[in-house]
Amino acid sequence: MNNIRIIGGGLAGCEAAWQAAERGLAVELYEMKPARFSPAHESVKLAELVCSNSLRSNAVDSAVGLLKEEMRRCNSLIIRAADNTSVPAGGALAVDRKKFADTVTKAILEHRNITVIRQEITELSPADVPVILATGPLTSEAMTESLVTLTGEKHLAFYDAIAPIVAADSLDLNIIYRKSRWDDDNPGDYLNCPMTEEQYTRFIDLLGSGD
Template structure:
């Protein structure tokens, strides 16, 4: 492998791809435009900066995303290793201290003997004979987007992700807020809960319904990802939508009184010290002033100090079924791989997973080996199938979920299906790994 694999973008997918390719013996050049240029959502020079939630979601082995994490661990995922090392308490979820996570990831990548980090912006697709991995993320720059469009010959799709606010822990009213994880009776729990009665909930909904939002530009068409809807958009769907969504009180009875509130706002730790908390599911495009006014009506947040306010950002992705093959290569340009959210997946874990596969395949392409395509019965394979076999006319990004997997031929009780799928997937993955060579 005398040529260097060029990777554009130092986010989760780019870092994972660089690590995987380098561990396969390839030389890697990782291009990152920060600190010379920042996207609207980024502010740190570090690689792997998390700009939305600090959660990698469920760790449960019988959940689709928990299974995906385990598959990645078995394939030597750097992102999973660093996430585990920088984890903060989050119940059954894997959440990280975002600063510690990005710092550790940056250090590992910069110290790897076969990876060179080049701090400059790349605005056009390289014309290299060596493999290129494009992992520029949801906020791909205009120059690179134009270059990509020239190659694909088709308009890209876009929707908008909204970011949740973060509040300072010492500004919370602990006389009102109580600690409890949903359904967890044995331990105090990892989540803080702000309880609302019916009148408080009604007032909150009234304020939210009339609050001012940041207007979209005339050329912007909001195509929100259903798994990350702004709370004000959910509120528009009905007064009880939030109470059956992120403000669901089920399983969160007060540990002292045993009373279940009418609605709940949950807070999740943002760092190891527990000095900052994220409003779970409260991604929003309200103006900054309105966020402070509306969210401070939530019981326990009356004096809240906002470490970060919510915002909205664009997510750019390609129509993967029309453009990608199962190795994540562009059909029109072999040797050009796409990874991360740009490839058409949604979520931190899924983005890193596509980086993992792109990195492995770029190294295999360089050494003349057959491309590595995981079995469809695995979480990795299910995502690849979604990207390559969905209807191009109706394609939308997706988190990993068991609905993407092949149908089960066995009749099982609902509660046993996840465990069965996970066991089958890990068996398929092990057999596939043996055959990779």
């Protein structure tokens, strides 16, 4: 059986591991958690979403929606998990973060051709098997330094955003209103919070200092 090594247990790494394993390859999937966490990660689960829980449009007449449909037809683990753990989001495919990560983690751990190794890889060194680097925008400093050495590039940048999670019982539903994202006829799945400029500025300040 041919081997392949994948570094990073996020969405891309898990999908790559799944597709390779389904084709009969012996997969070694390296994930640095729980030995080490990035500033944004909290869970030991694979495929942890730290940004938005939305995977964007599900409509096949959009590029991202068409890509999802193509992935469904290619037996995508990530899209199947997203479909099975989806939450209302209008025309978008959004997921329950915890259930999504649980679903992907379970599938990866139970696949007979995948071995998950909880170990941080800090450099890209010559290997006797194909290697997929899927560490994403939260690549560690050590791996970034290795990439700089390998590529000769001095300016490598990785960006990601963290979507704030707000407690539902802190929302005043007498002020907030439901509306669809694109103002169409679909039921409103998005909660909209009207604010003045002063209120918005204060909201941003409080958000930045929150837990």
